[in-house]
């Protein structure tokens with residue numbers, strides 16, 4: 001902890017004074033005396049710093065939250081319409097422990113395919129989850145409870161919270177190589193080596209599409225090879241699908257990796273989130289599914305997932321689940337949604353082109369090709385933590401220190417400013 005914040009806490013009486021410490025372990029002041037402030041979250045901490053900056057020029061390209069071209073948060077039209085239908089019409093009773101059956105049904109169709117036999121055969125155990133994070137955490141807790149000797153292989157790099165989730169679920173973590181800093185692309189050979197060298201029957205966390213933070217996904221052919229190798233090694237793939245629709249603009253195409261694994265007969269796990277693709281960030285709506293061998297097994301697994309949820313939050317929130325079921329259950333609203341997802345993905349692609357062009361026009365000596373090669377919400381720029389610090393200190397541009405730019409926060413209005421600033425801090429490197 002920085003000396004200054006220690007001093008402030010001491011003045012507010014939050015830190016123990018030497019006198020209080022001598023009163024004894026059971027005095028009120030000592031119960032929490034040993035609790036140090038937690039480290040700032042590498043992503044959400046950026047938003048906090050951004051909000052605290054009074055500069056009118058400030059730009060937030062930290063958290064992956066979509067903005068329109070005026071930099072404003074967006075509520076999709078399909079969501080507005082679903083909310084009009086909800087208003088006054090539906091009750092707000094508790095959902096079942098496993099959440100909304102309708103929402104789950106629609107989510108499974110999105111992930112596993114509209115006409116999936118696996119759905120018809122009732123082989124998928126699924127529960128509504130507290131968005132993608134909650135889905136991952138529920139799975140990690142399930143893994144710890146029922147497969148206590150397993151570990152989880154996590155790509156390097158990955159979304160920072162993956163490490164926290166499996167850590168707090170007490171599942172040991174291993175890593176596998178994924179990204180090649182020099183080519184700024186997939187390190188496919190190393191990834192395959194790590195898959196081959198992991199003990200048979202290992203658990204792997206895979207990003208279904210639009211990998212965060214790199215924006216680098218395996219090609220279809222590479223997914224097939226990965227799936228094949230998983231079969232050989234009898235590994236279990238757990239897909240985190242937080243950006244379905246943001247990679248290609250089409251949610252069905254973005255589920256291709258999952259389709260490939262299903263065709264090869266894998267059992268899989270899947271975390272789905274409606275935060276980004278439906279803009280339901282704060283509603284916390286998502287789905288966890290686990291494909292089982294048969295219906296009987298799926299019933300047992302679902303009942304245990306519910307059992308994990310009950311003492312934690314009892315049952316999930318209803319509003320977002322209603323919004324999702326209304327949109328996906330109504331053909332007209334669903335096609336409006338598909339159009340709106342495509343619109344978001346296209347605006348981001350447009351901003352990738354604009355940022356790259358502006359950097360090239362400024363005469364940057366570096367290659368910025370990767371800005372347009374990478375896909376999804378993020379550009380993994382290759383900037384160093386020190387360069388990012390300069391962007392923040394000198395230009396009030398807020399982003400994660402790993403050099404990740406949330407392209408969803410780039411607009412026609414700020415892309416020129418952003419490009420200039422990036423050029424300034426990188427031109428000497």
Ligand code: PLA
Pocket residue numbers: 043044062063064065130131132133134159161207212240242273274275276281286
């Ligand atoms: N999985 C991945 C790969 C993510 O990037 C995120 C969100 C989630 C799961 C969880 O999202 P949800 O719980 O809101 O559904 N990542 C964000 C936000 C957009 C965050 O860090 O919480 C990010 O900026 O990386």
